[in-house]
Amino acid sequence: MSKAIPALVALSLAVIWSALGVLLNKAVLLPALDCALVAVVGFILSSNLYALVLRGRERAALAEELARLRFANEEQSHALAMANRRMFDLTEALEHRVDEKSVKVVGEVKVLEALIRDFADGIAGRVKALEAQGNDMRPPAPRAGEPGEATGRSYVEDLAGPELLAAIRKSLIENRVDLYLQPIVSLPHRRLRFYEAFTRLRMPDGATIMPAQYLRVAEPAGLMSAIDNLLLFRCVQVIRRLTRSARDIAIFCNISGYSFSDRTFFPQFLEFMSGNRDLSGHIVFEFTQDTLRSLSDIEEANLRVLADLGFAFSLDKVTSLDLDLAALRERRFKFVKAPARLMLDQDASARGIAASDVKELLARQGLSLIAEKVEEERHVVNLLDFGVDYGQGYLFGEPRPIREAMVAPVTPAGPAAPATPQRKSAAS
Numbered sequence: 001m002s003k004a005i006p007a008l009v010a011l012s013l014a015v016i017w018s019a020l021g022v023l024l025n026k027a028v029l030l031p032a033l034d035c036a037l038v039a040v041v042g043f044i045l046s047s048n049l050y051a052l053v054l055r056g057r058e059r060a061a062l063a064e065e066l067a068r069l070r071f072a073n074e075e076q077s078h079a080l081a082m083a084n085r086r087m088f089d090l091t092e093a094l095e096h097r098v099d100e101k102s103v104k105v106v107g108e109v110k111v112l113e114a115l116i117r118d119f120a121d122g123i124a125g126r127v128k129a130l131e132a133q134g135n136d137m138r139p140p141a142p143r144a145g146e147p148g149e150a151t152g153r154s155y156v157e158d159l160a161g162p163e164l165l166a167a168i169r170k171s172l173i174e175n176r177v178d179l180y181l182q183p184i185v186s187l188p189h190r191r192l193r194f195y196e197a198f199t200r201l202r203m204p205d206g207a208t209i210m211p212a213q214y215l216r217v218a219e220p221a222g223l224m225s226a227i228d229n230l231l232l233f234r235c236v237q238v239i240r241r242l243t244r245s246a247r248d249i250a251i252f253c254n255i256s257g258y259s260f261s262d263r264t265f266f267p268q269f270l271e272f273m274s275g276n277r278d279l280s281g282h283i284v285f286e287f288t289q290d291t292l293r294s295l296s297d298i299e300e301a302n303l304r305v306l307a308d309l310g311f312a313f314s315l316d317k318v319t320s321l322d323l324d325l326a327a328l329r330e331r332r333f334k335f336v337k338a339p340a341r342l343m344l345d346q347d348a349s350a351r352g353i354a355a356s357d358v359k360e361l362l363a364r365q366g367l368s369l370i371a372e373k374v375e376e377e378r379h380v381v382n383l384l385d386f387g388v389d390y391g392q393g394y395l396f397g398e399p400r401p402i403r404e405a406m407v408a409p410v411t412p413a414g415p416a417a418p419a420t421p422q423r424k425s426a427a428s
Contacts, residue, residue: 156209164217168209171201172226178202179234180399184252184370184392188384194284196252196392197238198399199231224258225265232269238402239282252284252314252335257291266302273309280310284335288317307332314370318342321358325365336362337370340379340393343386359387 159167171177177199184194201209218224235253242249259265285306292315295303307313314335315328321338328336343358362369371383374393383391 156203156207156213161217164209164214165221165223167203168201168214168218168221168223171203171209172223172230176202176204177227177230177234178208179231179238179402181238181251181402182392182399183397184390185396187371187380187388187391190391190396193248193390194250194252196286196399197231197235197254199227201227219256219258222258222262224256225262228255228259229265229269232272234402235283236276236279239279243282250282250284252286254286254316257288257294260287260291260299260302261296266299270302270305270309273306273311277309277311280312284312284314286314286316286337289315289319290317303331325361325367328367329365333367335368335370335390337372337392340371340374340383343371343388344379344382363387 156164156167178201180198180200181195182198183192184196185191186193198211200211201214203209214227215224218227232253232255235251239249239251242251259269303313311332312334313332314337315323315333316337318336318338319342321336321342323336358369368389369386370390370392371386371388372392374380374383374391374395377395380391380395
């Protein structure tokens with residue numbers, strides 16, 4: 001269509017000038033040859049003028065297209081510059097994060113190396129002293145119903161104090177320390193909310209030294225700081241892996257009273273946690289009721305420093321629910337963990353609080369109640385009368401080695417399962 005327009009214009013001009021030549025011939029009586037000449041000249045001039053107009057329009061269109069191309073080129077150059085800048089920023093941020101992670105990993109390794117070196121020297125001296133004294137520190141057999149009771153008798157239980165202490169020392173130095181996780185579920189829906197971490201030591205032949213067996217020897221010998229430090233170190237590694245897929249998961253990590261009062265361990269512990277304060281929402285430190293009652297002024301100050309870093313606390317091994325709940329809240333405690341048998345005891349004086357008041361009093365101070373050692377389905381219904389927020393025990397899942405525990409989900413709530421053999425919960 002655009003190519004046909006010039007042809008139509010040329011034809012129109014030819015007709016117009018031809019008609020003008022005829023009029024000149026009739027009106028002015030010019031010779032026909034002159035009239036034809038005038039028509040041809042006029043046609044040529046008009047055609048040239050029209051061609052000039054067309055060229056002007058083409059030049060204007062070409063200039064406009066060039067301007068658009070120039071603007072697009074500038075936009076592309078700007079976008080390319082922004083992309084290069086963004087890539088540079090991302091590269092710089094990635095290098096910074098890699099450097100941060102490298103520094104953190106190096107720091108953790110140095111802490112672990114210092115731990116093993118310091119305690120290896122200290123433990124060797126303690127073992128020699130015990131051997132020289134001939135002090136038999138054979139731990140008594142666990143009482144019936146005590147946490148951590150083994151289902152079968154192991155030769156580890158027959159080891160004398162110095163022999164067991166030497167075995168514990170070798171397990172720590174040779175890193176034969178296993179981390180177990182036990183699920184803590186919400187009630188009544190039984191959704192996985194937290195894990196509690198436990199440490200178990202291994203003999204060279206694979207036999208397990210249960211917490212109930214090593215605690216009585218490790219605590220007097222001053223080895224609990226080493227065990228707690230290894231537990232903490234493993235918990236930090238595990239929680240970083242778990243939070244990649246589950247942002248709201250947390251691990252309860254036990255800190256013994258011996259470690260809390262250790263003037264060498266606890267400052268290092270605070271420094272280590274200060275470097276990992278980004279995990280404050282994912283690690284809950286657990287202290288026993290006896291430990292909390294016996295805190296010195298210095299230990300209270302250490303507890304406040306840990307709370308200021310953003311970490312929450314849980315009260316464990318509760319023997320009575322008659323607690324100073326306001327003081328717990330001020331110390332940043334978020335959880336109270338009590339044995340199921342304590343809450344199910346028909347004697348209200350053993351609990352210290354009436355069943356109907358437990359939930360209201362705890363909730364008023366922002367505390368959540370965890371029932372531990374839950375082992376029978378029929379107990380769950382009774383525990384719900386207390387408004388229990390969470391449950392823990394073999395009914396919901398037994399402690400499992402870290403790799404198995406991280407991949408095996410907790411079975412959701414459903415119809416009551418067939419009765420299972422009664423088992424004892426793991427020791428902290």
